[in-house]
Amino acid sequence: MTPAGEVLVTGAAGFIGRHTVAAFHRAGCQVTAVDLRPAPNHLAGKARWQHRDFASPALLAEIAAGRYATVVHQAGISDTRVPAGPELDETNTLGPLRLADACRTGGARLIYASSHSVYGTLHHRTAIAEDADTDSSRCSGPLNLYAASKLALDQQMRARHGTGLDWVGLRYTNVFGPDEADKGPMASILSQLLRQAARTGQIRVFDDSLTAARDYIPVETVTTTIVQLVKHPPVPAGVYNFGGGYAVSFADVAQWCARLHRDATGGTLLAELVPNPDTAAYQYFTCADMTALDKALPDRPTVSTVSVEARAAELFEAFRKSDTE
Numbered sequence: 001m002t003p004a005g006e007v008l009v010t011g012a013a014g015f016i017g018r019h020t021v022a023a024f025h026r027a028g029c030q031v032t033a034v035d036l037r038p039a040p041n042h043l044a045g046k047a048r049w050q051h052r053d054f055a056s057p058a059l060l061a062e063i064a065a066g067r068y069a070t071v072v073h074q075a076g077i078s079d080t081r082v083p084a085g086p087e088l089d090e091t092n093t094l095g096p097l098r099l100a101d102a103c104r105t106g107g108a109r110l111i112y113a114s115s116h117s118v119y120g121t122l123h124h125r126t127a128i129a130e131d132a133d134t135d136s137s138r139c140s141g142p143l144n145l146y147a148a149s150k151l152a153l154d155q156q157m158r159a160r161h162g163t164g165l166d167w168v169g170l171r172y173t174n175v176f177g178p179d180e181a182d183k184g185p186m187a188s189i190l191s192q193l194l195r196q197a198a199r200t201g202q203i204r205v206f207d208d209s210l211t212a213a214r215d216y217i218p219v220e221t222v223t224t225t226i227v228q229l230v231k232h233p234p235v236p237a238g239v240y241n242f243g244g245g246y247a248v249s250f251a252d253v254a255q256w257c258a259r260l261h262r263d264a265t266g267g268t269l270l271a272e273l274v275p276n277p278d279t280a281a282y283q284y285f286t287c288a289d290m291t292a293l294d295k296a297l298p299d300r301p302t303v304s305t306v307s308v309e310a311r312a313a314e315l316f317e318a319f320r321k322s323d324t325e
Contacts, residue, residue, distance in 0.1 A: 034075070104165040111167070122285050143282070177191070177315065203270075207275060
């Protein structure tokens with residue numbers, strides 16, 4: 001493995017950002033963490049924290065001057081209900097493109113967060129590959145402005161940085177794990193259901209989602225892979241899907257919740273079906289074809305349905321414990 005050098009993590013106070021900072025600290029890397037939010041107490045001593053915008057001229061100048069060996073860009077607006085406007089364009093598309101230009105000038109490797117939401121509806125309910133993102137026979141394309149902003153970034157990166165920049169965009173599927181509560185309604189549906197089951201003995205699901213299925217990946221798998229991408233010889237520049245590579249049905253998740261609740265309390269889990277307020281913007285099936293990343297990083301950690309269920313059980317117990325403390 002090659003030396004990692006100093007790593008800059010943007011969006012470091014967010015869910016995936018927090019876990020990214022911790023992973024690099026465990027790997028022995030020197031980390032600078034940037035966010036507009038304060039440093040979480042448990043991470044304050046594990047990075048050099050800076051309270052500023054990821055696209056501030058001063059930070060971009062540092063990157064362009066070669067201060068950082070790698071930039072891991074986790075910052076962004078992740079609310080799928082966000083309205084159109086300059087803030088979304090600047091935060092999710094234009095700002096990251098300036099960040100990429102600074103990385104190119106300074107010789108830094110760039111790893112940034114994209115999203116599986118760019119595909120929208122998958123017409124055939126099968127795993128989709130990266131090159132099908134504009135194939136209308138395979139997918140609908142973005143169902144909301146957040147997804148459109150991520151697709152615009154991916155397309156601009158492909159167009160602008162075919163050569164001259166070592167970069168990887170990761171299209172996360174449904175990342176879940178501990179310390180996700182501050183995401184509110186944007187938290188993974190798996191975490192939301194586990195939290196409901198653990199704390200109330202009842203789950204609420206949309207009445208049209210019983211046959212829906214999602215591709216889940218634990219946050220620890222995400223951050224371990226990112227550390228590998230930093231320490232590994234460069235993989236080919238481009239956008240890569242990043243998920244488990246299979247879909248777990250909502251019915252299966254409900255059964256997990258029911259079993260966990262029954263084992264913990266002896267009681268029966270209650271399920272309430274509620275109307276879906278926005279069916280047009282809802283992804284009923286997500287599943288990432290992982291062939292490209294498997295080829296580029298053959299030693300990366302992978303997950304199975306069994307391992308996702310095991311992590312779900314651990315998360316359920318964490319929710320129960322926090323509710324009793």
